[in-house]
Amino acid sequence: xxxxxxxxxxxxxxxxxxxxxxxxxxxxxxxxxxxxxxxxxxxxxxxxxxxxxxxxxxxxxxxxxxxxxxxxxxxxxxxxxxxxxxxxxxxxxxxxxxxxxxxxxxxxxxxxxxxxxxxxxxxxxxxxxxxxxxxxxxxxxxxxxxxxxxxxxxxxxxxxxxxxxxxxxxxxxxxxxxxxxxxxxxxxxxxxxxxxxxxxxxxxxxxxxxxxx
Amino acid sequence: xxxxxxxxxxxxxxxxxxxxxxxxxxxxxxxxxxxxxxxxxxxxxxxxxxxxxxxxxxxxxxxxxxxxxxxxxxxxxxxxxxxxxxxxxxxxxxxxxxxxxxxxxxxxxxxxxxxxxxxxxxxxxxxxxxxxxxxxxxxxxxxxxxxxxxxxxxxxxxxxxxxxxxxxxxxxxxxxxxxxxxxxxxxxxxxxxxxxxxxxxxxxxxxxxxxxxxxxxxxxxxxxxxxxxxxxxxxxxxxxxxxxxxxxxxxxxxxxxxxxxxxxxxxxxxxxxxxxxxxxxxxxxxxxxxxxxxxxxxxxx
Numbered sequence: 001x002x003x004x005x006x007x008x009x010x011x012x013x014x015x016x017x018x019x020x021x022x023x024x025x026x027x028x029x030x031x032x033x034x035x036x037x038x039x040x041x042x043x044x045x046x047x048x049x050x051x052x053x054x055x056x057x058x059x060x061x062x063x064x065x066x067x068x069x070x071x072x073x074x075x076x077x078x079x080x081x082x083x084x085x086x087x088x089x090x091x092x093x094x095x096x097x098x099x100x101x102x103x104x105x106x107x108x109x110x111x112x113x114x115x116x117x118x119x120x121x122x123x124x125x126x127x128x129x130x131x132x133x134x135x136x137x138x139x140x141x142x143x144x145x146x147x148x149x150x151x152x153x154x155x156x157x158x159x160x161x162x163x164x165x166x167x168x169x170x171x172x173x174x175x176x177x178x179x180x181x182x183x184x185x186x187x188x189x190x191x192x193x194x195x196x197x198x199x200x201x202x203x204x205x206x207x208x209x210x211x212x213x
Numbered sequence: 214x215x216x217x218x219x220x221x222x223x224x225x226x227x228x229x230x231x232x233x234x235x236x237x238x239x240x241x242x243x244x245x246x247x248x249x250x251x252x253x254x255x256x257x258x259x260x261x262x263x264x265x266x267x268x269x270x271x272x273x274x275x276x277x278x279x280x281x282x283x284x285x286x287x288x289x290x291x292x293x294x295x296x297x298x299x300x301x302x303x304x305x306x307x308x309x310x311x312x313x314x315x316x317x318x319x320x321x322x323x324x325x326x327x328x329x330x331x332x333x334x335x336x337x338x339x340x341x342x343x344x345x346x347x348x349x350x351x352x353x354x355x356x357x358x359x360x361x362x363x364x365x366x367x368x369x370x371x372x373x374x375x376x377x378x379x380x381x382x383x384x385x386x387x388x389x390x391x392x393x394x395x396x397x398x399x400x401x402x403x404x405x406x407x408x409x410x411x412x413x414x415x416x417x418x419x420x421x422x423x424x425x426x427x428x429x430x431x432x433x434x435x436x437x438x439x440x441x442x443x444x445x446x447x448x449x450x451x452x453x454x455x456x457x458x459x460x461x462x463x464x465x466x467x468x469x470x471x472x473x474x475x476x477x478x479x480x481x482x483x484x485x486x487x488x489x490x491x492x493x494x495x496x497x498x499x500x501x502x503x504x505x506x507x508x509x510x511x512x513x514x
Contacts, residue, residue, distance in 0.1 A: 028274070033272070035271035035272055038271070046265075047265070047266075047269035050262050050265040050266040050269055051266050051269065053259075053262045053266075054259070054262045054263045054265075054266040074252070075250065075251040075252045078247075078252045078253055078254075080247065080252065080253070080254055080255050081253045081254070081255070081256070083255070083256070083259060083262060085255075088430075089430050089431075091430070091431055091432065091433035092429075092432070092433050092437060094266075094270070118270045118271070118272045118273060118433045118434050119270065119271045119272040120270070120271060185271075185272075
């Protein structure tokens with residue numbers, strides 16, 4: 001564990017001494033809860049429609065595929081037309097695009113970001129690397145199957161998939177959300193131990209608590 | 214002055230109209246900005262969907278009381294500003310809760326939301342939020358200074374602190390507007406207006422690319438939706454103040470829509486043409502350019 005994460009006593013500028021335990025102080029200590037659909041079907045359908053038409057993507061490019069997302073913001077493909085926007089903070093986004101290969105080091109950050117997003121949240125695997133490792137299938141520090149670590153709603157195949165493929169992926173994701181089948185956040189909460197065990201199997205320097213929101 | 218209960222539903226009706234107008238207009242201005250960048254931009258109804266989605270999110274976390282209260286404070290700032298300013302001149306229905314001396318209260322409400330935000334963002338514990346708020350407050354304060362002096366100039370000119378009386382004094386043709394009777398104060402106030410609208414070149418505080426999204430970094434779901442509601446109401450309320458003080462007010466809803474749109478377009482127009490200032494640059498800009506003009510406007514009267 002890194003030095004700055006260890007429990008220690010700090011002396012303030014006014015001479016007052018206090019104890020700091022970063023792992024306990026800065027993180028939540030409760031496991032995630034499943035939030036099943038709470039309203040009658042017609043209201044839930046309306047909400048699902050709103051969720052599908054307002055996809056806020058976390059602006060976090062995890063791999064090389066992130067380069068395919070930039071043209072979507074610019075005049076040629078202009079994804080804003082379809083209700084897709086990019087947000088800079090996980091608290092405000094509800095779609096996480098794992099763009100291409102995912103190294104173990106990045107996986108750690110991905111887990112922290114994913115757990116901070118409010119439910120319901122969706123994960124899209126972009127590119128072949130998220131399905132079976134792709135061209136990094138025998139690499140020592142990338143993960144092979146994304147769905148062992150996070151609940152994935154949709155894969156977009158290709159290496160690289162073009163921006164058009166991404167747009168089609170958004171449209172398909174919208175269909176899944178409208179059908180009420182995009183319950184990845186609940187799946188993650190219900191199978192939390194399984195996901196955590198898988199994550200810990202590959203992340204060897206686990207210097208964060210199990211819960212991250 | 215006696216109080217009449219019927220004013221409350223009338224004021225709520227104003228709020229409803231302004232809220233919908235604000236949501237549509239924000240989207241329209243965003244579309245215009247996107248067209249300037251050769252994009253199509255968001256659908257005109259996108260803001261409604263975003264709002265609905267944010268209210269419909271299932272999980273939310275809190276960082277304490279002030280974290281809850283900050284969006285409420287912010288919304289209070291927007292609604293309060295709108296409520297105490299006569300929206301339509303000469304209309305009993307839409308004069309809202311205005312009273313003599315409401316100009317000072319309006320000035321206070323302009324600042325109110327930002328202060329509430331500072332408390333809430335501070336409690337969220339996010340370092341980006343704290344630094345975003347300190348940058349935002351310094352910029353808003355610098356922009357507020359020329360605006361306040363311009364408002365004092367107007368109050369001196371008409372010898373009243375009642376917005377209704379100020380609008381009444383500007384009736385009877387364009388030549389009676391403050392824009393022509395005291396151009397310096399209006400120019401200074403319009404420069405300050407750019408700073409208060411949170412659009413480029415003065416939106417570095419809220420820009421996603423800079424300090425990630427600034428003060429609202431930690432805000433999500435219903436908290437964020439409350440703030441979005443305020444984002445629809447507050448600019449319109451602020452423009453109503455400007456319209457009443459400097460541009461002769463509005464005697465009907467179509468005139469209101471037209472004038473507010475033009476004033477909003479002014480800030481959007483400047484926004485698409487000029488790149489962002491850093492905070493210390495914008496503070497300097499307000500003090501060097503807007504402040505002397507506003508002082509000239511004060512001496513003009």
